Amino acid sequence: MKFNPRMPLMVFFLFVIFQGHAQVAAVQLHGRAERIENETVLIGSASSVSFAFTGDSLSIELESRDSQPHHNYVSLELDGVYLKRLKIEKGAKRWYTIPVTGKSNHRLVIYKATEAANGTVVFTGADTKILGLPSTQSRKKIEFIGNSITCGMGNDTAEIPCGTGEWYDQHNAYWAYGPILSRKLDADFLLSSVSGIGMYRNWNDEHEKEAIMPEVYEKLYLSKDSDKKYDFSFKPDLISICLGTNDLSDGDGKKPRLPFNEEKYVANYIAFVKMIYTHNPQARLVLLTSPMISGEKNATFVKCLERVIAAFAGDKTHKPIALFEFKPMKPNGCGYHPDREDHKVMAAQLESLFKKLLDEK
Template sequence: MLPSLLPCPGPLPAAVARFTMRMLNKYVRLAFCGLGLIAAPAAVPTKGPSTLPATALPAYGRYRLTEAKQLELISSAVHFGFSFEGPQCEIFASLPDAGSHNYLQYELDGVYQRRLRIDGNAKNPLTITAPGPGRHTVWVYKATEAHTGPIFVQKITGQRLKALREPAAPLIEFIGNSITCGAAMDASEVPCGTGAYHDQHNAYQAYGPRVARALHTRFVLSSVSGIGAYRNWNSDGPTMPQVYEKTDFQEASPQRWDFSAFTPQVVSIALGTNDLSNGDGKRPRLPFDSAQFVGRYVGFVGLVKSKYPKARIALLSSPMANGQNRTKLQNCLTAVKARTDAAHPADQPVALFFFQPMQPRGCSGHPNVEDHATLAKELEPFFRPLVGKE
């Protein structure tokens, strides 16, 4: 029991007061321990949600930072990465047009997950849920091409966020048309022939990113559906040589791309499918002009070389070109190589790759997801020595 304390007529001496308080604390603790009521040490509060602003996100591909400090994702498969802790994080993204929609797609902890639809009038952020506790890595990709319109990213919220940079590795730039974009390839959510054109885009699964992942290299895509070297699918232009220097591949755009942003070791160019096509059947279409095609193509290769003097140039044929068109394209690309090598004798020679004939199984005669996997498998041994992976 507690000792009785006699009333004191005046203040206790300091030493007596300290002794008395120690004794009281001792007996109080013993009493509470006996009752099982002793308090546990105070828990350290967990770190609350944090914010990663768009300006802190390094992007790979064609992008720009807007005056409002948003990250504007422009080109196919342009991407950024970050890590977080806990069960989920949120991506705040928007579109310039309230009546439109667009798509992102993402990897979580190195595994591809799915596409994320963004509606122009959406008010809520996109939520990424992790399968368990701990630290997680996320890489976010624009699923659609530049002509679909940009996606603006404002910020990321979550626990202990950290922006990620790609590890040092060779970079391949893939220039091309709808095939390179990964257009019309994925009808898993919206069937072919329905929805908008970009509803079947899946840039992450296109042959270029697949090759890069297989070879542990980095990549950027510079591609536009329907585009050609001297004429497009259903028009005379603007063609790739006319829009390549513009950030968003739009001829009238005032924004010019800063080619010092990335330095590819290899530039892969796959043009010709649309030059050879019969068009849309509505506009007049002259027969394919091989001289014009070769001349414009040689000029475009020269333009690319002026941007990346040390890059190895690789020319790819088309898996959609069969029969006589396949032969024409291969002959033209061989001529482009010969003229380019002669004009640049001190440079590494242009590399050529001809796809095997394919009957595409995607929408509107394009390769589908499985077809792109086949194309990537064909290309791996071709690109391996070009990026020093022998």
């Protein structure tokens, strides 16, 4: 057999390829995300990839990917401590260095800070050996369904002030009420949320051009333009629904807006709950109002949710549906959204009820 001078180089590249596959296989995925060959694709708000590693240095390879290239953001948590929000520049995948100090054994979690509408963040590996993590199957699980509030839109102004940059430059799903509450309760979580979306209409659309939540919920990418189905492998013990802020909104005040249609809202909500039960019949549901709505609108909101719950009063198959009313707040984030501290207040209000519901047998 003749010696091939190119053989060592070929072996090296094969090693790199196999190592990349091994790295992706070793990581844990949470939220709306998927593995595609040697890539881990983060799709929804606060979807995450996590892994263990040993050493005092780390670089990770990430890419912001969309049909129209633009930047994205991820939030980093090292050994249970929040590090920072990292801007993932548009274009080809790049290496990003993560500050590492202290003990030799570490756990990194990379959360997508932006939402599904911003495209995906793709993780392709690290410059160190990735170690597997223990299973979290025994932990309680919560799904948070909602709109921009649930996404964490406009809540992080530490680096980019409101009114500057892109509309998503203040997104940080890590500091949304759902992830904050889940960390407090030591629960795994999933965010199924889209900014501006509603139950029968959206913030500035009478369900003419834009899809509503019941139309995108079963799609992995939460988009009417995607045919890929969500597999519902995440089996939540508790499902929280916070939709109605946009249905009840007056839009931008410029585009014609019809009066709120209580009958359409309630009918769509009931049908949506039935859809949820087809995928997660074991889950306990809790319907939330909005801290952004008060006065007569809130009274209408509560009445609608009570009608939805009443429609399932005779349901002996599923667990009773709970109702939670937020206290009104004056939000301090961008575009009349809660900021990080406001989200902490929301999480604190929900904590006792969610703990009680998760502890039920």
